[in-house]
Amino acid sequence: MKIRLAGIVTDSFVDGPGVRATVFAQGCPHQCSGCHNPHTHDPLGGVEMEVEEVLAEIDRARHIQGVTFSGGEPFEQATAFAELARRIKATGRHLVLYSGYTFETLLERSRNDGDVFELLSLADWLVDGPYVESLRELSLPFRGSRNQRILLSKESMAAGRALQAMA
């Protein structure tokens, strides 16, 4: 299965707890003012890879404590990211998702989209919502603006409502 990415790093300290591999989705519809990753917006930009290649790169990073899907917008390629998530969770790694959509929007979408449902149900954390420049806050861990929440993803899916992992 193919996936379109802006890139992969294996030494991130800012996308969740510990040292992480971060997989950056290519393509984002949110157009947040002040976005730090404008090169990820074009859905035809970046590079197309096989999911197997991405997994091999993550496997080689023996020093990481977890994996993060960021963007861009991972939920625009929910089928490929759900496949990646299945394979990563099978190895027991902690998984963080970033999305410019709120949990409530994704929950609604998950009712008609099994890949969105699976992705949210597999992940440990979901950092949700767009970056809002007027709510920018540099001191927040793992987020850029105060509207964004760190949620317990699979527990929130089971409960049908947003459950915070940390303030």
Ligand code: SF4
């Ligand atoms: S969701 Fe993220 S990548 Fe997309 S425009 Fe907003 S800040 Fe940029």
